[in-house]
Amino acid sequence: MNNDLILSDKNVSIHEILAVALQRKKIRLSTSKVWQKKIKRGRELLLEAAGTGHIVYGMNTGVGNASKNLLCKDAVNELQIHLIAQHGCGVGPDLNEEEARAVCLIRLISLCKGYSGVRMALLKAMEAFLNSGLVPAIPTFGSVGASGDLTPLSYFGAVLCGHRFVYLNGKKMPARKALTQKNLQALTLESKEAIAIINGTAVMTALGILNLWRARNLLDLAIQASALATEVLLGNSLAFDAVIHNQKPFPGQIRAAEKIMKHLTGSRLVHWSDETLITRTVKADRTVQDRYSIRCAPHILGASWDALTWIETVLQTELNSVSDNPMIDAATGKVYMGGNFYGGHVTLAMDLMKIALANTADLIDRQVALLVDEANNRGLPENLLPPLKVDDPHYGLYHGLKGLQITLSALTALAIQKTQPDSTLSRPTEAGNQDKVSMGTNAAINARQVIDLAEKCLAIEMIALSQAAYIRGGENISPSGRQLLEQIRQHVPVITRDRPLDQDLENLFGWIRSQALQHIDQI
Numbered sequence: 001m002n003n004d005l006i007l008s009d010k011n012v013s014i015h016e017i018l019a020v021a022l023q024r025k026k027i028r029l030s031t032s033k034v035w036q037k038k039i040k041r042g043r044e045l046l047l048e049a050a051g052t053g054h055i056v057y058g059m060n061t062g063v064g065n066a067s068k069n070l071l072c073k074d075a076v077n078e079l080q081i082h083l084i085a086q087h088g089c090g091v092g093p094d095l096n097e098e099e100a101r102a103v104c105l106i107r108l109i110s111l112c113k114g115y116s117g118v119r120m121a122l123l124k125a126m127e128a129f130l131n132s133g134l135v136p137a138i139p140t141f142g143s144v145g146a147s148g149d150l151t152p153l154s155y156f157g158a159v160l161c162g163h164r165f166v167y168l169n170g171k172k173m174p175a176r177k178a179l180t181q182k183n184l185q186a187l188t189l190e191s192k193e194a195i196a197i198i199n200g201t202a203v204m205t206a207l208g209i210l211n212l213w214r215a216r217n218l219l220d221l222a223i224q225a226s227a228l229a230t231e232v233l234l235g236n237s238l239a240f241d242a243v244i245h246n247q248k249p250f251p252g253q254i255r256a257a258e259k260i261m262k263h264l265t266g267s268r269l270v271h272w273s274d275e276t277l278i279t280r281t282v283k284a285d286r287t288v289q290d291r292y293s294i295r296c297a298p299h300i301l302g303a304s305w306d307a308l309t310w311i312e313t314v315l316q317t318e319l320n321s322v323s324d325n326p327m328i329d330a331a332t333g334k335v336y337m338g339g340n341f342y343g344g345h346v347t348l349a350m351d352l353m354k355i356a357l358a359n360t361a362d363l364i365d366r367q368v369a370l371l372v373d374e375a376n377n378r379g380l381p382e383n384l385l386p387p388l389k390v391d392d393p394h395y396g397l398y399h400g401l402k403g404l405q406i407t408l409s410a411l412t413a414l415a416i417q418k419t420q421p422d423s424t425l426s427r428p429t430e431a432g433n434q435d436k437v438s439m440g441t442n443a444a445i446n447a448r449q450v451i452d453l454a455e456k457c458l459a460i461e462m463i464a465l466s467q468a469a470y471i472r473g474g475e476n477i478s479p480s481g482r483q484l485l486e487q488i489r490q491h492v493p494v495i496t497r498d499r500p501l502d503q504d505l506e507n508l509f510g511w512i513r514s515q516a517l518q519h520i521d522q523i
Contacts (some may be wrong), residue, residue, distance in 0.1 A: 004028040006125075008035040009113045014312065018210050018520050021102035027130050029112070029123055038114040039123065042330040046117030046192060047326075049335050050076075051511050057337045064147070064434035072499060080194035086163065087154035088137030092121040095152075095207075096165055097135045102206035104130050104156055106319050113320075116196040116326040123242040126210075132182040137165040137172055138203070144429055145440030148323055148341035149203035152441070154478040157197040163184030200323040201343040206313050207444035208346055208353075212308060214451050215357055217434045218458065219305055221282040222360050223256050224295040225461050227263030228481045229367045230290070232468035234378045236271045237264050241296040250310070252514060253302030260298060265445050267478035293366035293375070300363050304356035343421070343440030344376035351421040352442035354450045358415040358520045361454040364461045365412040371464045380418055384467040398498050401464055408460045418446050459508035462488045463501065471492045487511065 005016050010031035019025040030036075041247040050059035059076065063083065071079060095103065108126045111118055136159045142151035162176040179186055189197075206405040230237070236245075245257040264270055289295055326337045331454040374382035383400030422443035466488045469477055476486065489506035 006030050007109060007112050008032055009038065013208055014212070014316055014319070014382075015520065016107060016298070017102055017206075017319060019215055020105050020130070021098045021206070021210065021286070021301045022100075022517065022520060024133070027108075027127060029127050035112075035114070035136075036120065038330050039118075039120050042114050042328045043119055043332060046326075046328045046335065047214045048193070049333070052204060054335065056192075056335055058222060059084065059192050060126045063195065065431040066344040069254075077189075080189035080191070083194040083198065084154050084157045084161065084189070087142075087151045088158060090142035090151045090155060092140040092142075094132040094167075094172075095138045095203075096142060097170075099137050099210055100135045101130065101137065102209060103152070103202050104136065106205050107156060107200055107202040107230070108198050108209075108441055108519065109319060110321065110323055111196055111324045114330055115327040116192075116214070117326075118193050118196045118325045118332045120301040121158075122187065122189070122193050125185075128184055129160060131368055132184060134159070134175075134178050134182060134184075135170065136175075140445060140523055141442075143203060143341040143441035144427065144434065145201070145347060145438035145442070146323065146341055146434060146436075148198065148200040149441055151199045152203045153198040153200065157189070157194055158468060160187045160197075161189060173281070191388035193383075196324055199325055199341050201318060201341065202323070203347060204343050204346045204350070204440035205315060205318045207441065207448060208311070208350055209319065211444060211447050211451055212315060213355060214304075214313055214455075214513070214516055215353060215521070216514070218357065218451060218454055219308070219360065221458055221512060221515065222364065223297075223301055224362070224422070224484055225261045225458060225465060226294070226301065226367065227260045228370065228465045228469065228477075228484060229461075230260065230294050230297075231267050231269045231477055231481055232292060232380070232465060232472050233290070234271075234369060235268055235290045235294050236288075237261065237267075238271065239262070239290060240263045240298060240401055245298060246479060247391045248299075251308055252300050252305030252307075253431065255305060256296050256302040257298035259499065260355060263480040264478055265480065267481065268476040273369075273391055291366075291370060293363055295368060297363065304360055307352050311349040311353055312509060318343075318346055347423040347438045347440040347443045350447040350495070351423050352439065353447045354421075354443070357454045358419045358446070358449045360413045360509075361415040361450075361457045364454070364457045365408055366369075368405060368408055368461050368464050371468050372401055377468075380468055380471055383419060384464060384471065384495075386471075387449040400495075404501060406462055408457055411453050411457050411460075415450050420455070422446060434523060455509060455512050456505070459505050459512060462508055463492055463495075463504065466492060467495055 006028055008315050050056040061067045062070050081424050087177050136156045138152045138155045143149040159175040165172050166175045166178045168178050194252045240257045240261045245254045323340045328335050370376050370382045383402045385398050385400035422439040425439050426437050469485055491511055492504040
């Protein structure tokens with residue numbers, strides 16, 4: 001219990017979200033009397049305001065465009081049932097279990113801030129549900145990102161009440177049956193609590209955080225791959241020298257250049273800065289400087305890294321925000337009706353992530369194009385064919401990585417296509433009440449798809465790099481490069497003749513994703 005994540009109105013880190021979502025760390029509500037009093041007082045004041053004639057949205061009115069309709073007292077609790085029920089219209093595959101756990105936690109964090117006017121009983125029900133190992137089955141599609149993630153979050157509200165479906169140990173089953181198995185009571189929502197659950201940005205924020213975690217892993221591996229590409233293409237290390245990058249001091253660019261230079265240490269293939277210009281230029285297989293996809297790799301990957309830094313700031317702020325409406329200030333008793341459920345910041349962050357990672361995929365595509373092109377790969381065979389003599393009976397039959405490059409080109413095009421900004425695709429809904437919406441969850445879903453595509457592109461490059469290194473001779477590769485090659489070859493043997501590579505790619509996809517799990521502490 002000492003390692004549990006304690007929740008109150010204090011801020012939570014992205015790392016702690018990942019620990020609960022990915023490593024199933026337990027949570028506990030704080031025992032602080034001050035915090036518990038804040039929660040209780042907020043609830044009392046909200047009920048008092050609605051009960052003394054004040055118009056409080058969603059308490060004694062309808063919701064959305066129907067907020068012009070006043071509700072009788074007897075209808076208030078019934079409204080909770082209708083709100084959850086009518087949003088049960090999500091479609092598409094369910095979020096994976098890690099994503100759904102993050103969703104539940106982030107919604108609970110917002111309610112724990114004490115501005116939502118909910119009962120402690122609701123918070124305790126959410127705590128027990130998260131710790132039980134149950135995971136709500138939440139369809140992927142159906143949110144426009146304002147008023148928050150209404151439709152997907154309704155699935156969390158529904159399972160707390162014993163409706164719809166959950167996952168238990170990977171098996172999908174009715175929520176009520178699962179609650180019984182876990183000795184949990186189905187909750188009956190009271191006034192305002194349905195809105196409090198569904199009127200927030202927890203889904204887009206959860207997806208964004210998990211995207212960020214994977215994106216950082218992808219960029220670090222792309223930096224390592226760029227270093228190995230520099231080696232097998234007999235590149236010039238001078239392009240990564242700190243003197244150059246310190247004169248354009250973007251943190252991500254400096255970081256990428258430093259990492260590439262570190263990965264190159266010990267290589268006997270690259271040119272080092274202590275070689276004279278004359279020595280470099282007279283060698284037949286060398287040029288004064290490399291193509292942009294090698295020479296400018298720190299600038300490309302560094303810009304993407306700096307984009308992720310801003311994205312992290314946005315997500316850290318959003319997950320610790322009160323994305324609810326209405327809100328109650330327990331210190332003054334004043335009720336505020338606003339629009340904190342709007343996911344505009346997350347949407348722009350996810351749009352930027354799509355662009356950053358599509359640029360990374362495009363860089364990978366260009367590096368592989370150099371590797372397989374006999375006119376530009378400095379002595380490697382076309383399509384990285386296995387070394388064969390012209391008089392070998394199989395000469396002319398083998399195709400090397402020709403088909404693999406075609407697949408890479410298709411994947412890169414799809415990644416670039418996904419960079420259409422979701423933030424500009426607002427669609428008015430709900431009789432014009434929601435006339436400008438964020439589309440934040442769609443942006444996060446599309447960013448996740450770009451990551452999927454970019455990881456596949458990286459896997460293809462790793463096969464190409466492995467093949468090129470085999471042809472060059474592993475003894476000349478840097479220690480860092482050899483370490484990467486050993487990892488690749490555990491999943492993809494050296495290609496000595498044409499064979500299907502789809503299973504090799506699947507193996508590498510799994511390995512790339514497994515690397516992210518080893519670096520949760522670094523985000």
